[in-house]
Amino acid sequence: MGAHRVVVVGGGFAGLDVVRGLADADVDITLLDRRNHHLFQPLLYQVATASLSPSEIAWPLRHILRRQRNVRIIMATVTDVDPAAKEVLLEDQTRVPYDTLVLATGAQHAYFGHDEWEQFAPGLKTLEDAIGIRRKLLLALEAAEREPDPEKREALLTFAIIGAGPTGVEMAGSMIELGRASIQDQFRAIRPDDLRVVLIEGGDRVLSNFDDDLSDYTLKSLQQLGVHVELGQMVKAIDADGVTFGDQRLPAKTVIWAAGVAASPVAKWIGAEADKAGRVLVAPNLTAPGKPDIFVIGDVASIKNPDGSPVPGLAPAAKQQGAYVAKVISARVAGNAAPEPFRYKHAGSLATIGKRSAVIDFGWTKFRGWFAWWIWGVAHIYFLVDLKNRIFVLLSWLWISLTGQRSARLITHGRAPSHTPLDEVEDG
Amino acid sequence: MGAHRVVVVGGGFAGLDVVRGLADADVDITLLDRRNHHLFQPLLYQVATASLSPSEIAWPLRHILRRQRNVRIIMATVTDVDPAAKEVLLEDQTRVPYDTLVLATGAQHAYFGHDEWEQFAPGLKTLEDAIGIRRKLLLALEAAEREPDPEKREALLTFAIIGAGPTGVEMAGSMIELGRASIQDQFRAIRPDDLRVVLIEGGDRVLSNFDDDLSDYTLKSLQQLGVHVELGQMVKAIDADGVTFGDQRLPAKTVIWAAGVAASPVAKWIGAEADKAGRVLVAPNLTAPGKPDIFVIGDVASIKNPDGSPVPGLAPAAKQQGAYVAKVISARVAGNAAPEPFRYKHAGSLATIGKRSAVIDFGWTKFRGWFAWWIWGVAHIYFLVDLKNRIFVLLSWLWISLTGQRSARLITHGRAPSHTPLDEVEDG
Known part of the structure; x- marks a missing residue:
């Protein structure tokens, strides 16, 4: 108690890797997610086409993190953030205070105005x-x-x-x-x-x-x-x-x-500038502009590679961002120098045809x-x-x-x- | 075409074993079920308590019967039977004609008037x-x-x-x-x-x-x-x-x-006498009283053993009844003598404790x-x-x-x- 409070919203690839990367840090983590499970989205189409069962590609977050004692999991829907009070608001009006906030709420379908x-x-x-x-x-x-x-x-x-x-x-x-x-x-x-x-x-x-x-x-x-x-x-x-x-x-x-997909409404929650897909234009260390205590990662973040191309909305990119943010937070809490700006390493693109x-x-x-x-x-x-x-x-x-x-x-x-x-x- | 038409309502243990038992008979079978799957109910509690996945104890009926060419499967809800016209009525007003009808629609929860x-x-x-x-x-x-x-x-x-x-x-x-x-x-x-x-x-x-x-x-x-x-x-x-x-x-x-459970409303459909759990009091050959072309089996049938004890509502009893009815129908279609009255062989009662x-x-x-x-x-x-x-x-x-x-x-x-x-x- 009394440790630095990290609140992570979203237990997808990005959010989960933040939590895991902080396993040995002196922090109290709260992971908030609407669902009780982490989903391996790359294989979701195989559930839709009856090749795999739901439980083969989804795991309860509590199961994944059962051995990590510095994390508390709450299944709840986040409706807003109060950056001034440093609190996350849940659907039932509960407020969850944070010292550092990580927003990793992912994307949803977008129908281009239809x-x-x-x-x-x-x-x-x-x-x-x-x-x-x-x-x-x-x-x-x-x-x-x-x-x-x-x-x-x-x-x-x-x-x-x-x-x-x-x-x-x-x-x-x-x-x-x-x-x-x-x-x-x-x-x-x-x-x-x-x-x-x-x-x-x-x-x-x-x-x-x-x-x-x-x-x-x-x-x-x-x-x-x-x-x-x-x-x-x-x-x-x-x-x-x-x-x-x-x-x-x-x-x-x-x-x-x-x-098409669009980002969840985090830009609105924190009053940040967004691109037209609703993604927050983040700083090189993945924080929201002007808000060093709020990280925005995964499909809700808009990040450019050094060559100007966008970092793609893929699982490996989300995982790299999660791991990076865990390093930044660990360094801050331990009083060490900040890591270099985030650099995405593209591992490759894959798709199956039948x-x-x-x-x-x-x-x-x-x-x-x-x-x-x-x-x-x-x-x-x-x-x-x-x-x-x-x-x-x-x-x-x-x-x-x-x-x-x-x-x-x-x-x-x-x-x-x-x-x-x-x-x-x-x-x- | 032109073969004897058998309509089976319900793809549970009883209905499925009627269909399977008629694989070599000269009949055209139509299997009607509200669901697309057969369910292994004895293990259902393990799905409720997260030990097994739904697909581990349920199989599409079409998959189970894929090699049996004399059966047609229709996923539909039966709402009534017209014994005079020899037709089954579906929810969308379609009528399915039969020469022989087998009702095996099972039981549902009963709350004793509450x-x-x-x-x-x-x-x-x-x-x-x-x-x-x-x-x-x-x-x-x-x-x-x-x-x-x-x-x-x-x-x-x-x-x-x-x-x-x-x-x-x-x-x-x-x-x-x-x-x-x-x-x-x-x-x-x-x-x-x-x-x-x-x-x-x-x-x-x-x-x-x-x-x-x-x-x-x-x-x-x-x-x-x-x-x-x-x-x-x-x-x-x-x-x-x-x-x-x-x-x-x-x-x-x-x-x-x-x-508690009560039988589905088949007694009402065919105007037969029922016990207080709604089960039809069937004849020794499992037909409805006075209706030799309608069989009633499984949890919708009330049958007594020779010693006067009731045949229990267990999977093996349903399966034995299904197999028996298939034999009766086969004998009728082939013009052979009717089998002896149904006799339940109790294999045993089992229950797990943890x-x-x-x-x-x-x-x-x-x-x-x-x-x-x-x-x-x-x-x-x-x-x-x-x-x-x-x-x-x-x-x-x-x-x-x-x-x-x-x-x-x-x-x-x-x-x-x-x-x-x-x-x-x-x-x-």
């Missing part, structure tokens, strides 16, 4: 999102199996994904594989070829943050899997029956949003195809939080690759489809 | 129930960790279970182990001994369908684990703040109902303690539907027994607790 699209085109950020998308996909197949009208059946069997970044590409590959394999062995009235997955991208190539040749390779691989890719197409409207883009209308009962191929851009070298998939798999298993999950995820993948069976095809919290199914089901 | 108790004391029948109870337990611990008022904290840390049959006993043992182990290594403000699990039973012993000495052993084992057992206590009231039984008021924010002990009553012999636990474990793994789940459940149990870590402690579809947490959370 918030009404969210109800028709959910994004993929939380476990509930993934379970909801899985339910939507599986219920669409259930409804198609019963639908006598060919036109309605086609709309039920059309899955549109908006945005061809890593999430969109991974969803597209995984969805067509899930859908076709499920239909092949488990349905009677519909056929694998009836399924259409359409990937819609506003830019002129998929994976625009990768090298051109990897983009080309990914495009061809997706097309080989059977994904329809529409490039250079801006979405104009989304409703319960489909998507309008360019001059086209695509009837589709299932639409997934993978096109369950047999991937692209990896390490900068100094590139991989694609099955070998890249193996690197991707090993890297992701390595970064999972604990040994049990490493074993279980490895076994789940082995099982799928040996048998083709995805075991997590459960529909929970949903209702049985009737002949006008999806409108009702969304409330379930 | 339906208003359901909102405060959920029962454990579906995956959603189990996920909801898990959320309730874990959120109560989260809220207790933050609660400064000792009286309120005590109510948050008191878990009451009503009914000391196998479900109540298994929940009690598993809950006290989950709670204490979680608190021990993961919470800071509360202590393992602060947790109280109270098991309330109206009768004068626990596990009343077991032999007296196994009941006594179970009672002592539960007490050794730290469970408070209240025998001969009728519940008079349940509300958001606790339970009233006998002359006592027990403040408890978490109450679980394991006291993760190291169990009681087993085979009739001809009995077991208790760790050896019984091993028999229980082997039997349950053997009866799981597929190989992958056998491997994964075995590994999960091994992991818990080696490390004490329960990995499925996720709260999904819930909100962070505030200082008046549970009332709000229940809507989540």
Whole structure:
């Protein structure tokens, strides 16, 4: 007691690594999160497509930090910060005082001013999102199996994904594989070829943050899997029956949003300047401008590399920032000199295309195809939080690759489809 | 086409075994279920207490029956039967015609005329129930960790279970182990001994369908684990703040109902006579009285053994009835003589007490303690539907027994607790 009080808001990659990095520092840490778990977001699309179970990629924060005695965890929703009083405000009006504050609350979907699209085109950020998308996909197949009208059946069997970044590409590959394999062995009235997955991208190539040749390779691989890719197409409207883009209308009962994210409202909380995605323009040591006791990191921070390029919103970047902030705080508390300004080390960009191929851009070298998939798999298993999950995820993948069976095809919290199914089901 | 049409309502133990038993019969089967999965209910309490994941004990019906070509599966809610027209009515007004109908819709919680108790004391029948109870337990611990008022904290840390049959006993043992182990290594403000699990039973012993000495052993084992057992206590009231039984008021924010079930309303659908639990009094060949083309089996059927004792509502009884009905239908379709009337073969009664002990009553012999636990474990793994789940459940149990870590402690579809947490959370 009486030690320096560090309050960390958000138990994602960035926040968690701040807490862990302070394990040996003489501080009292309070970790605040709305959820009781840390989520391994890079594999979230595999929950949405029934390859993995929720508990295989999420861990209770209390479990992860059980051995670290200088941290207290509170499951609560933060609604504001009072920088003058140095307090964090919770939804129930409780105030949590801090000496140093770390804001790492991450990003959420952004619909570019069309918030009404969210109800028709959910994004993929939380476990509930993934379970909801899985339910939507599986219920669409259930409804198609019963639908006598060919036109309605086609709309039920059309899955549109908006945005061809890593999430969109991974969803597209995984969805067509899930859908076709499920239909092949488990349905009677519909056929694998009836399924259409359409990937819609506003830019002129998929994976625009990768090298051109990897983009080309990914495009061809997706097309080989059977994904329809529409490039250079801006979405104009989304409703319960489909998507309008360019001059086209695509009837589709299932639409997934993978096109944009915006930062949580921390800039507003602390009265800081933000970029147009809502991210705080932080100082070189990751503090908010003019507020040396408030750090802003991960997807809520806007940081530039020395060459002027932005630090990407990737898990490794968040983890590096978390570790860096822990070092800065440790140095301050111990009275040591401040570390050098934050420098992001880019480890590489990865994306999978279905369950047999991937692209990896390490900068100094590139991989694609099955070998890249193996690197991707090993890297992701390595970064999972604990040994049990490493074993279980490895076994789940082995099982799928040996048998083709995805075991997590459960529909929970949903209702049985009737002949006008999806409108009702969304409330379930 | 043109083959004899068998419609099976319900994909639980009874319904599934009818379908499987008809694999080689010349029939067209339609299996109707509200859910897309078969659930292994005997292990449901382990999902509620975070030992297993939902996908470890549930399988999509389509997956289980993928190789059986004479069955069509429809995910839909049945609302009525028209025995005169020989049709089943679905929620969306679709009519499904049958030549032979099998009703196997199972049981739901019954609150003995106090339906208003359901909102405060959920029962454990579906995956959603189990996920909801898990959320309730874990959120109560989260809220207790933050609660400064000792009286309120005590109510948050008191878990009451009503009914000391196998479900109540298994929940009690598993809950006290989950709670204490979680608190021990993961919470800071509360202590393992602060947790109280109270098991309330109206009768004068626990596990009343077991032999007296196994009941006594179970009672002592539960007490050794730290469970408070209240025998001969009728519940008079349940509300958001606790339970009233006998002359006592027990403040408890978490109450679980394991006291009674009633059959689904099939008796009303077909206009048959029912017992007071709503079960149809079936003929010796498991058909509804006066309706030879309608079979009623599993928890919706009331059947007596030759000695006048009732056939119990257990998984093996449901499976035996399912297999029997498949034989009757096969014989009819093939024009063979009808099988002998149904005879239930009691394989035994089992219940676990925490993760190291169990009681087993085979009739001809009995077991208790760790050896019984091993028999229980082997039997349950053997009866799981597929190989992958056998491997994964075995590994999960091994992991818990080696490390004490329960990995499925996720709260999904819930909100962070505030200082008046549970009332709000229940809507989540």
